[in-house]
Amino acid sequence: MTTATAYSVLVTGGSSGIGLGLAARYLQAGHRVMITGRDPGRLASVAGQLPGIETFANDIGSPQDRQRLADHVTHAMPELDVVINNAGIQRRVGIAEDRAPWAEAQNEIDILLAGPVHLGRLLLPHMLRHGRPSVLVNVTSGGAYIPQPFAPLYSAAKAALHSYTMNLRHVLRATPCRVVELIPPAVATALAGPGHTHGADPEEFCDTVFPLLDGKLPEVGFGPTAQPAFTDRLAAEHRTFDAASTRFAVPLYRPDGTVEPVNS
Template identity: 75%
Template structure:
């Protein structure tokens, strides 16, 4: 993306490390105004110092009130929002048979991975639409959404749910200038699962490849195994099946002016 394009303002959740931070660096280098969120004030302070111009907000995407506060903050300080990248995530690597954690811990993972992206889209899509200019809404999912992972079963299930929701979000926004993009990372060597050894693709290589494709021209963006022809054909087959079934019922759609009407 070039700096003379119309998109100038970017919000990235979970932007203090990993993929979120990598994308923030690239948007900053391209001249965009970038706001990142995270739960750890020390990490946000460190990245803010390292990246002059980066704006930060301590925010917990697992908390409904936190999501409301993030939307209100964005409307106040970044009313000309053009890009939302819903990236915040955690991964509890606990098999089903031995997951004896308190339910509050389990619910927190569900809230970060699924409730957060769904709620945030409800809060921010109207802000993107009301200005009537091109915008992009990005939900970062995972290869685990398509191949259930026994070592992280709840993560896989939540990402599968986000994928399904993203397909429907793209559908209801198709008549608007807001494009919906789903990056589908394979394993990337970040601290998603917490401290410990990091395995997977190099984060910089992943972000270098993905970043130029977040302009809305590609509905899905894969890397490595999630860009393999077998995987992309699976996505294409899913899309054809969705297109065939999506008009079975009359579903309200967003219109270009931000209003909502029904399909014919």
């Protein structure tokens, strides 16, 4: 993808934190941007601060809302070029002390894992149909690689999304759609709720990673997740995956979005 082209961009969880920071940078670069979030009031506030940004109130944890979002986007954005699967929550509760109703844990899983997997499934055929280079970005976490006892379910869901992202990149390798995993370390956003803000400066994080989300790199990190010890681990994982991924043939996407049968 070239920076001279104006893109249509969808950012989930775009009313605050990393999502808002990236959405603002896409908008400032001259692209068309739509953000989603669960709070219509917060979305309206962002729209007032960033003239031209489009909003869509949506709960990414709901399968019905994901379908509603996909229907809206495919109609409103015929040439969807970039999807940033960023929406997230983090329950900071250890395994031994977690006595909350299961619905709270299920909601965390639905937002962090089911949401990006399902939305990608709904939007990828649309992104491939127009034939332009496109990028799908799944936001994971350093916690996907180093499990965090203070947020164990969050870490597990992000680890699962990392695994799925590698497989998604594999089946799209013959298409114009690139798959990027954005791997933030701790960033000082409101992800975990009031009183849990720590980590890297969000503006510095977004300034650094934004130019790297063009699809040329399979993973993009920052600070600890961009250090050689971490990137060497990723490189070793890629080598292992490449060697193992052909053991059993699976259907792949063709460039036009159709699926190539295994025995073709």
